[in-house]
Amino acid sequence: MIEMSSKKISGHRRRYVSPQFKDKVRDRDLWTCRMCLRGVDELDEQLEVHHIRPIKIGGRDRFNNLISLCRICHSGVHYDEDSVKFWIQPLREYVRLLKKTGKHMALIDVINSIKCEENKKNDTEEERNDTTGSSQTARNLYA
Numbered sequence: 001m002i003e004m005s006s007k008k009i010s011g012h013r014r015r016y017v018s019p020q021f022k023d024k025v026r027d028r029d030l031w032t033c034r035m036c037l038r039g040v041d042e043l044d045e046q047l048e049v050h051h052i053r054p055i056k057i058g059g060r061d062r063f064n065n066l067i068s069l070c071r072i073c074h075s076g077v078h079y080d081e082d083s084v085k086f087w088i089q090p091l092r093e094y095v096r097l098l099k100k101t102g103k104h105m106a107l108i109d110v111i112n113s114i115k116c117e118e119n120k121k122n123d124t125e126e127e128r129n130d131t132t133g134s135s136q137t138a139r140n141l142y143a
Contacts, residue, residue: 017061029068034094036073036106048074052091053060054084064095090114 031040033047040047050069054057055082069077078085094110097103105113 001058003027017049017066021063022066025049025066026068028063028098030104032068032104033070033073034067034091034104035069035076037106038070043070045071050091051076052095053088064099067091067095074091 026040026049031047032038032042047068048071049063049066051059052065052067055061059065077083090107092109093114094105094107097105097110097113
């Protein structure tokens with residue numbers, strides 16, 4: 001259950017995400033920080049629930065927009081605006097792959113997967129450009 005709160009943090013109105021809803025996210029994430037993979041039993045503090053896409057840039061209090069992080073990793077994600085923006089894609093991809101495959105992955109594997117897909121896309125574009133360039137050269141020779 002999500003309720004509106006009158007609390008203001010950083011000038012933004014914050015929502016109250018119920019402990020039960022947060023626990024659903026933690027259950028999905030096996031009560032483990034999805035970045036460093038430390039389990040709740042290894043942590044000195046509570047496992048936090050992070051908005052993958054921050055509310056201030058349009059993120060919602062939805063199950064697929066939340067992920068479990070330890071305090072240290074959560075602080076790292078929020079180090080600065082660039083850091084927050086960098087982590088959106090890999091954290092979203094983690095949740096998407098978990099939903100699709102049911103497998104929990106280390107985030108480094110998710111990041112490597114994203115990079116592989118980007119490399120494949122770039123290779124395909126380069127091949128297409130090479131083919132187009134060869135066709136253009138052939139046309140110029142016979143023109």
